[in-house]
Amino acid sequence: MAPPYTYPVAGILYFVSHPQLWVKTICPFLLTLIFGILSLVLSFVYLLPLQAHALIVAKCPVWLAWTVSVIFVLLESAVFDLIFFAILLPIFQDALFDATLKSRGLERMFTNRVEVGNLRLCCRGISSGLALVWLLILAQILILIITAPLHLIPVVGTFVACYINGWIACWGHHLHYDLEFRGFSVSDSRSFAWRHKADYCNFGVVAVALELIPLFNLIFMWTNVVGAALYVGDKYEKNEREIAKRNRNSTASTEILIQHPSMPSSKQGYGSLRV
Template sequence: MVALRSTYPVQGIFYFLAHPQLWTKTLCPFILTLIFGIVSLVLCFVFLLPLQAHALINAHCPAWLAWLVSVIFVLLESAIIDVIFFAILVPIYQDALFDATLKARGMSRMFDTRVRVNGLTLCCRGIGSGLVFVWILVLAQILVLILTAPLHLIPVAGTALACYINGWPACWGALIHYDLEFRGFSIAESRRHAWQHREEYCAFGVVAVALELVPLFNLIFMWTNIVGAALWIADEYERNERNIAKQQQQQQLQDHSSVSAASLSYQPVPYPSAYGQSNASFSSKQLEGQQPYWNGMPSKGY
């Protein structure tokens, strides 16, 4: 049974809490984001809260409602600031957490069967994706967060729409390491694949972004979302393995049936050695090149 993509961010929370070996991968960045989150929350309450409340009161909004709405706005603004800070910090640490999750999940074989990339190409790709493209992607995510911030003024529906819009780039950012380093994709191929599967990416991303908007707790959810992304990939990988094994089994059964049918229809000759030679030749031709070769995930799959 295939799990819904939207459940993986939640699965990531429980998996992260149940595997202490993953905590060490996030200890340093978590302390940094925790300190930054507390500072941003305090500053928002000290400076932005009265500023927004007085602005609403001057716009003839009831004082009690102005302060209530301002508190909600401040919490969202602090969460968005934390997300932006995390988006800048995460490329440095998320790959290590992603890989550690795969190994904790028992998927060490993925590191052996991944597409081998030429050393020079990998170096250039690492420079391009790690220092240029990832930061461009981060800036794009920040820009989308800023542009969709006014949607939060609409209760519930506006926040849900903002999460949906931000979901696709957020999910792509969580999986870009896998596309480049495991599947050997170029950046353009990764983007094309992400867009072709945008419904699944948005389903995952909308929940992930919603969790990252929860004040203070988002400092943990930002990391558990990466764990959830790794769990998604691990499940897809195992499902692909089962499908390939099933195809191989069916192919072997078909080949065996073909060889058996040919043996029954073959007329015996006076020389048994000749019969054996003919049958062996036929069998080798039938089986030659029939086994599908797989050195990782298919280019159009996971």
């Protein structure tokens, strides 16, 4: 396997070379745009008059009441759009993760996938729910704010800030796989991520650094998902090879024992067999 820190970059290259994955990223933006237009129209039709009249009743000048109400409506519509996009984002990120695995030829991973209902698919685990998604987002924002002063230190400060934020970022990208493919609970997923925090931080430091780049972060937040899927796919194939190797060694050892029943017991003989 390649080092964990290379997978965010590998995700960019893989995403660019596989246009079929682009649809998963375009849909949430189009849906958010449609929702934004609808929310803006409805806000101007219903919220604007209500707010303006409420301010006028409160003895606010008419011109000021309508001006303030228009500003409020625009802000409210923007907030609605952000909330809508934040709800859509994890759902389509999970879909992109799955599509990447399938494009890698790893459809066999889905045969043992944990059977869950639609609610769990939308909420990334019934045990976590939307609350977990929001908690992860809030935790990432909080840590970004706390570590923001580190960026004042050129290069080194930015690296340290990205490294600190990297663990939770990487765990967020792996949560879908842990819950729906491995059958982990949220606490199991968190414990596993903490035991492998070095690998998670190595992946996350590059992923977070890419998402700090203005404008391009709108693309990198998707390519990091692709990179996480490639990382998981490589680990899955590595485990398959190790299991197959152990099975071959076990079969060969059994055949040798059958052919030579007088060989030493397992305590003396099996450990020294090399086939």
